[in-house]
Amino acid sequence: MAETLTDTPRSTRPSGPKGRFLSGSLSDFRDDPIRFLSSNQEAYGDIAFFRFLGLPVYQVSHPDDVRTVLVDPEGAFTKGEILEGFRPLVGKGILLSEGDVHKRKRRMMQPAFHPKRVKEYAAEMVREAEALVASWEHGQEVDMAAEMNRVTLAIASRTLFGAELTEREMSDVAAAMRAFAGWYHQSTHPLGRLLQHFPTEATVTFREAKKRLSAVIHRMMRERRKSGDTGDILSMLVFAKDADGDGAAFTDEEIHDEAVTLLVAGHETTGATLAWAFARLSDEPEVAEKLAAEADRVLGDRSASFEDVPKLVYAEGVFAETLRFYPSALALPRQAQKDVVLAGHEVPKGSIVLTAAYCVHRDPRFWDEPEAFRPERWEGGVRKARTKMTYFPFGGGSRVCIGEAFAWMEGTLLLATIARAFVGKRHANHPLASETLFTNRPKGGVPMTLASRSRRPR
Numbered sequence: 001m002a003e004t005l006t007d008t009p010r011s012t013r014p015s016g017p018k019g020r021f022l023s024g025s026l027s028d029f030r031d032d033p034i035r036f037l038s039s040n041q042e043a044y045g046d047i048a049f050f051r052f053l054g055l056p057v058y059q060v061s062h063p064d065d066v067r068t069v070l071v072d073p074e075g076a077f078t079k080g081e082i083l084e085g086f087r088p089l090v091g092k093g094i095l096l097s098e099g100d101v102h103k104r105k106r107r108m109m110q111p112a113f114h115p116k117r118v119k120e121y122a123a124e125m126v127r128e129a130e131a132l133v134a135s136w137e138h139g140q141e142v143d144m145a146a147e148m149n150r151v152t153l154a155i156a157s158r159t160l161f162g163a164e165l166t167e168r169e170m171s172d173v174a175a176a177m178r179a180f181a182g183w184y185h186q187s188t189h190p191l192g193r194l195l196q197h198f199p200t201e202a203t204v205t206f207r208e209a210k211k212r213l214s215a216v217i218h219r220m221m222r223e224r225r226k227s228g229d230t231g232d233i234l235s236m237l238v239f240a241k242d243a244d245g246d247g248a249a250f251t252d253e254e255i256h257d258e259a260v261t262l263l264v265a266g267h268e269t270t271g272a273t274l275a276w277a278f279a280r281l282s283d284e285p286e287v288a289e290k291l292a293a294e295a296d297r298v299l300g301d302r303s304a305s306f307e308d309v310p311k312l313v314y315a316e317g318v319f320a321e322t323l324r325f326y327p328s329a330l331a332l333p334r335q336a337q338k339d340v341v342l343a344g345h346e347v348p349k350g351s352i353v354l355t356a357a358y359c360v361h362r363d364p365r366f367w368d369e370p371e372a373f374r375p376e377r378w379e380g381g382v383r384k385a386r387t388k389m390t391y392f393p394f395g396g397g398s399r400v401c402i403g404e405a406f407a408w409m410e411g412t413l414l415l416a417t418i419a420r421a422f423v424g425k426r427h428a429n430h431p432l433a434s435e436t437l438f439t440n441r442p443k444g445g446v447p448m449t450l451a452s453r454s455r456r457p458r
């Protein structure tokens, strides 16, 4: 636990894995982050110390310390060096911006994520989910991870950018995500910084794929400039003036980088979470049945709408429980900009701190039967666990996910719409494992066979 001011922090370093000569624990983290984070918590408790290539790293696994780091009332932390690996993808976008620049971007983008605006996206989400379901047949084999990725990408591009992506553009975006994952993996290699300067396969593939992703974004920007303000987020980026600040507009580079950030953040995470959800539902047939029964009861024969969301309590619980088990970010990193005290230890300026969501979300001190997948535990709503920081799949403080309300609505509506039409059975010969390239995804996808339920959405 974080100490109070009257406690004297220990100047000794917390214990932790020894790691290897020069690279420290980087390879162990890179090879299997889940095992690395869990075994640190098990062996060393709420705080563990190790190094990544000489950089001091502290893993914290207690909600009080997570709050100190993420809510950060003293402004002691920045996103830091570890997240710089995302820079080639998201550039100067909001995700990695700091201080006043971040505040300005957040202020300018916030209106697009206001609950009133998010409400308008519900119909689009349901339309895309129903189109997907209508394209499926009883007995069909699908990769649920790819299906969820496609549907969430279609939703993000329609709702945020008012654009329909062509098949080619869809695959260009998906290829850019895969190429970035490969590049990111290379960047976390002990020789990663050096490798970036060589035309390795990962570097060249990512460079080419990024060009095609940028072409998709530029096409959308050109169209919005021609069409004028249509009220979507892209319009806001293209035509916005910072009314509360200096009245400046976003530059072209900023619009591009924000659009890439939103397109990526707006579909990768929700797509992966829904893929995990359907994989888990296949293993939990009673949960799948309850989910479908709730959708039948609430929706009858009609399509889901925004007004149904508060009634789809169980569906929201399935989404919440999925994010507890499989948070998109296993650990959120920060870098201390001054000396701080965490779990009773002095943490010097410059240190990296990893807030281990994966560990906190499964800690029996905070969760009753943490290994049980129980959507019912969320019936009172997710708020309590959020304030206590025993649950932080969307982060916390001023950097909390801007798309959180969007994600809850999308997750709830898609689960209800899909689960009442089809039940997916996971292929037994494909074990469920995690692949944590840059978000936590099911390794090798989720091959499934679909069985139609009798009732289909219109």
Ligand code: HEM
Pocket (backbone or CB within 6 Å): 079, 094, 095, 096, 106, 160, 261, 262, 265, 266, 267, 269, 270, 273, 323, 327, 328, 329, 332, 333, 392, 393, 394, 395, 396, 398, 399, 400, 401, 402, 403, 404, 406, 407
């Ligand atoms: C299940 C779905 C999602 C999860 C688990 C998730 C998770 C997160 C997390 C953990 C952060 C904070 C990162 C940090 O503190 O370092 C974040 C930030 C962000 N997310 Fe999400 N996200 C999801 C969906 C979305 C959606 C749908 C959008 C957009 C439509 C979005 C846009 C963003 C943006 C722009 C930021 C940066 C905010 C800032 O720095 O001020 N996310 N997300």
